[in-house]
Amino acid sequence: MKQNLTIIMLIILTPFIIKAQSGKADSFRPGEIWPDDQGIHINAHGGGILYHNGVYYWYGEHKTEGPGGNRANVGVQVYSSTDLYNWKNEGVAMAVVDDENSLIVRGCVIERPKVIYNRKNNNFVLWFHHELKGMGYTAAKTGVAVSNSPTGPFQYLGSINPNPGIWPLNFTEEQKNSTYPDNMKSWTPEWIQAVKDGMFVVRDHKKGQMARDMTLFVDDDGKAYHIHASEENLTLHIAELDEDYTAFSGRYVRILPAGHNEAPAIIKRNGKYVMITSGCTGWDPNPARSAIASHIFGPWQELGNPCIGEGAEITFDSQSTYIIPVAGKPDYYIFMGDRWRPKNAIDGRYIWLPLEFDGDKPILRWYSEWSIP
Numbered sequence: 001m002k003q004n005l006t007i008i009m010l011i012i013l014t015p016f017i018i019k020a021q022s023g024k025a026d027s028f029r030p031g032e033i034w035p036d037d038q039g040i041h042i043n044a045h046g047g048g049i050l051y052h053n054g055v056y057y058w059y060g061e062h063k064t065e066g067p068g069g070n071r072a073n074v075g076v077q078v079y080s081s082t083d084l085y086n087w088k089n090e091g092v093a094m095a096v097v098d099d100e101n102s103l104i105v106r107g108c109v110i111e112r113p114k115v116i117y118n119r120k121n122n123n124f125v126l127w128f129h130h131e132l133k134g135m136g137y138t139a140a141k142t143g144v145a146v147s148n149s150p151t152g153p154f155q156y157l158g159s160i161n162p163n164p165g166i167w168p169l170n171f172t173e174e175q176k177n178s179t180y181p182d183n184m185k186s187w188t189p190e191w192i193q194a195v196k197d198g199m200f201v202v203r204d205h206k207k208g209q210m211a212r213d214m215t216l217f218v219d220d221d222g223k224a225y226h227i228h229a230s231e232e233n234l235t236l237h238i239a240e241l242d243e244d245y246t247a248f249s250g251r252y253v254r255i256l257p258a259g260h261n262e263a264p265a266i267i268k269r270n271g272k273y274v275m276i277t278s279g280c281t282g283w284d285p286n287p288a289r290s291a292i293a294s295h296i297f298g299p300w301q302e303l304g305n306p307c308i309g310e311g312a313e314i315t316f317d318s319q320s321t322y323i324i325p326v327a328g329k330p331d332y333y334i335f336m337g338d339r340w341r342p343k344n345a346i347d348g349r350y351i352w353l354p355l356e357f358d359g360d361k362p363i364l365r366w367y368s369e370w371s372i373p
Contacts, residue, residue, distance in 0.1 A: 025085040027371045030316070030351045031339060036079060037088045044077050045338055045348045048114035048215065048322040050124070050150060056081045056324075057150045059093060059113045059126070069345030072096050072110035076126065078151050084326070084334070084372065093152035094126060094145050103159050104143070108133040112263075112321065114216040115150070116224055118245045124150050125245040127226060129214050130159045140210035142228065144246050161208025162226070162239055162248050169297065170253045171198060178202060195258040200231035209237060209252075213262040215322065217296070220268070225296060229262040230254075233280045236261050238296060253297045261289060263320045267333055274362055276306060276320045276335065283342040285314035290362050306355075306362040316366050318351035326372060331357075334372075335364055 034042045044060025051057075058081070062074035078093040094113075096106045104110070109131035115124055123146055130143035141161055145154035167176055175198045184191045184199075204210060214228035224245045230237040236259070239252035261277040268274075273293045279286040290303040307315055318337030326332045337351035354370060356363040 026083075027085065027369050028352050028367075029369050030353060030367070031349045034087075034350055037086070040089070041346075042079060042087055042350070043346065044079055045340075045345070046112045046321050047336065048112075049324045049336070050115045050117065051325075051327055052117055052124075052150055054082065054327075055150075056084055056327075057090075057115065058087060059115050061111055061113065062092065063345035063348060065344060065346050067343055067345070070109070070342060072104070072108050073106055075104075076110060076113045076128065076154070080151070084324070090151040093147070094154040094156065102156075103130070103132060104156050105133050109137070110143070111212075112214050114214070114322070116216050116218050116245060117150075118224075119222065120243055123148050124154070125224075126154045127214065127216055129212050129228070137212070140212050140230075142211040142214060142226065146246060157246060160248075161204065162211050162228070162230075162237070163250060163252055164208035165206060166250045166252070167205070168198075168201065168237070168252055168254045171201065175202075192258050195231065195234050198254070198257070200234065201254065204231075211237070213264065215264050215266060217266045217268075219296065227264045227266060227275075229264070229280075231257075233262055234258050234260055236264060236277070238298075255298050255300045256291065256302070259289075259302075265320045265323045265336070267323045267325060269331065269333075269357070270360075272360060274323075274360070275300070276323065276362060278315065278319045283340045285317050285319060285339075287313050288315040288320060288364070292360055303361050307364045309366055311366055312364075316351055316353070316364075323355060329372065332372070 036042050043062050044058050047060025058079045062077040063069045064073045075095040076093045078090045079087040080090050081087045096104050111129040113128040115126045126145040128143050130141045132139040141159040143159035145156045147154040180199045210230045211228040218224045224241040226239045235257045236255045240249040242249045260280050262280050263278040266275045273296050275291045277289045287305045290306045291300045293300040318339050322336040324334040333355040335353045335355045339349040341347045
């Protein structure tokens with residue numbers, strides 16, 4: 001029986017193995033199985049891309065089978081490619097550990113890993129959304145690790161709630177001195193206004209702000225920014241990192257307060273900053289959002305759902321995670337999205353689509369198969 005099952009699996013996987021090993025893939029097929037160089041579906045969810053010395057590196061959450069597969073049972077996986085179609089499995093960039101005294105112990109939550117290159121130190125810096133084992137999503141920390149190689153291993157430095165004891169740059173004196181009752185009923189007009197005014201910033205001022213879904217962005221001047229969902233996922237924070245990219249500089253702003261955004265992805269185009277986010281509906285998809293600003297700290301102007309056509313109301317059954325500027329293709333970008341499968345996390349699929357523009361407004365259309373021109 002076991003031998004028969006093996007033969008059946010080989011028959012199923014052989015086309016993918018041949019395609020991956022031959023290096024002949026020359027198109028994207030959103031939502032389909034995407035085999036790596038070993039013929040195995042790429043395991044890099046909620047990921048991001050680093051382009052360094054002519055090579056793309058794709059970092060993502062290593063998922064496992066079953067509903068428990070969304071916990072960090074392995075760590076952060078990394079793949080490499082020179083064409084974005086064919087990917088080599090480079091192994092685990094940062095592994096979880098079995099030491100129960102470590103914050104990255106097996107069974108914690110590690111999400112949205114992103115890596116940037118620090119030119120000053122000639123090293124690579126990984127940040128990720130980090131929830132502590134057994135605490136659900138209450139810790140809302142962000143973790144950081146470093147490596148001398150883009151494929152790792154990354155050395156874990158620690159996890160924090162950003163900017164303890166520091167107020168946002170766009171926070172007024174009145175906001176700093178505001179007080180709020182403990183028994184406010186959620187989602188009432190009064191509660192929503194209190195969130196806009198900074199109720200959760202005040203609450204978390206001493207211990208540090210919440211940081212869940214996140215991304216990284218390095219600007220033209222070399223300054224790096226950590227963009228994350230904060231304030232119970234109700235407001236985005238854009239926080240500057242220090243020169244080493246391993247800590248926060250203390251300069252940050254709140255944007256789109258009480259907008260309920262997560263899954264931020266950002267690029268700079270024609271001197272303006274363009275961001276795509278999603279709403280907060282758990283593992284279920286929802287309409288994407290977009291926004292634009294002339295300065296990374298804002299003000300940000302909302303532009304609405306970038307998706308067009310059938311499936312636009314659920315972002316083609318996906319959620320944003322990153323936007324790739326394609327090397328050698330000026331003004332050409334790829335939207336990276338995830339199609340989550342919480343009952344069997346390892347089966348999550350990838351929705352990569354060309355990001356088009358109508359003036360400054362980003363546009364996403366569905367293509368069942370497409371290639372970079």
